[in-house]
Amino acid sequence: MSDVAVVGGGIVGLSIAWRLVQRGVDVHVFDDGDVGAWHVAAGMLAPGGESEHEDPALIRLMERSADLWPGFAEGLGVEVGYDDAGTLSLAVTADDLAERSRLWTRQALPLLRPTELRELEPALSARVRAGVFASQEVQVDPRKVVNALRARLVDRIVTKRVDSLSEMDSRVVVVAAGCGTAALTGLPVRPVKGQVLRLRGEPGLLRHVLDAAVDGRPIYVVPRADGEVVVGATQEELTDRKITAGGVHELLRAALDLVPALAEFELIETTVGHRPGTPDNAPLLGWLDDHVVVAAGHFRNGILLAPITADLIADLVLGSSSPLLADFSPRRF
Structure with a gap:
C-alpha cells in the first residue's frame, strides 16, 4: 500500500x-x-x-x-518545447477587431498595424487588420x-x-x-469536445503562437521548432470522438485565411479530445x-x-x- x-x-x-x-x-x-x-x-x-x-x-x-x-x-x-517567443493576438475583420479590442484594452497592449505585424510574421495574410503582441503568452x-x-x-x-x-x-x-x-x-x-489538427512542413514559417479571430471564428495556430504546426480548436458540448468534415473544414479554412502558406503543409494528424469542464x-x-x-x-x-x-x-x-x-x-x- x-x-x-x-x-x-x-x-x-x-x-x-x-x-x-x-x-x-x-x-x-x-x-x-x-x-x-x-x-x-x-x-x-x-x-x-x-x-x-x-x-x-x-x-x-x-x-x-x-x-x-x-x-x-x-x-x-x-527539452519539453518551452518557447517564450510570445503570442500574436490577431483580428481579420472589422467585427473581429471590435471583439478583440475589448480584451486588448484590458490587457493594456499597444495595437500593431498590419505592416508591423508582418514584420514580426511575414507569412501572415494581407487580410489581417490589427493585432497585439503578448510577450507573456508562451507555449x-x-x-x-x-x-x-x-x-x-x-x-x-x-x-x-x-x-x-x-x-x-x-x-x-x-x-x-x-x-x-x-x-x-x-x-x-462534463466532457467538452475539441477537434485539433496537426500539420507539418519546413520549420521556420512561423515564429510566434497565433491566437486569432477570423470572420468571427476563434482559432489558434501553434508552431513547433521541428516544423509541426498545431491548429485548433473547435468547442462542442458533445461526448463523441468523431472527427467531422465540418470541424476539419472550419479549422483549415480559418488557418489558411490567416496564413496562406500553410496550404503547402502536410496534414499529418486529426485528433479529438474532451476538456473536463x-x-x-x-x-x-x-x-x-x-x-x-x-x-x-x-x-x-x-x-x-x-x-x-x-x-x-x-x-x-x-x-x-x-x-x-x-x-x-x-x-x-
Whole structure:
C-alpha cells in the first residue's frame, strides 16, 4: 500500500505525483492507458488570453502558474518545447477587431498595424487588420512534458483502470482523472469536445503562437521548432470522438485565411479530445472528504495550471492549505 494514490495519468496527475515524490512521499499513479486532453492540447500558456471571460480568482491562479512554468520545465531535465517567443493576438475583420479590442484594452497592449505585424510574421495574410503582441503568452509541448514526467515516475505508474474509489487502500487518494472524475466522485465534470489538427512542413514559417479571430471564428495556430504546426480548436458540448468534415473544414479554412502558406503543409494528424469542464468552468481543487482530494475540471487550462495544481495539492496532502484554494473547493457543488 502506498501512502498516496493518484488516480489519473495525465499531465495534472503526473505533475502532482512528481511533486509528492520530490517531497519524499510514497506515491503510485493509476493510469487506465487512455490518452487525455493533454494529448490533444496545443500547449498555449496564456494566463491573460481569455481574461475577460474568467473569474478574478481563476485569473490569479493562472498568472501564478504561468510564473512557475519556466522552473517547472527546467526541472524536468529534458527539452519539453518551452518557447517564450510570445503570442500574436490577431483580428481579420472589422467585427473581429471590435471583439478583440475589448480584451486588448484590458490587457493594456499597444495595437500593431498590419505592416508591423508582418514584420514580426511575414507569412501572415494581407487580410489581417490589427493585432497585439503578448510577450507573456508562451507555449510548451504537452506530449513532451507528459513523456518527461512518465520517465521520472516510471517505477510508480500502475496501468490499471479504477472504477471505484473503494478499490483504493492508500491513506490519501488524489483524483485527477479529467472527465473520468465524474464517475468516480459524482462531481459535475462534463466532457467538452475539441477537434485539433496537426500539420507539418519546413520549420521556420512561423515564429510566434497565433491566437486569432477570423470572420468571427476563434482559432489558434501553434508552431513547433521541428516544423509541426498545431491548429485548433473547435468547442462542442458533445461526448463523441468523431472527427467531422465540418470541424476539419472550419479549422483549415480559418488557418489558411490567416496564413496562406500553410496550404503547402502536410496534414499529418486529426485528433479529438474532451476538456473536463465544470458548471463554472473553474477547476475542482481540494478535499472532497477526509480521504479523497480532487484535482480536476481544469477545462481549457489544464496545461497552464499543472505546476500550480501540483504545488497546491502536494501541500494539501502534506497538511498545508493555501488561500488560493478557497474559491475552488470541490464541495462548492
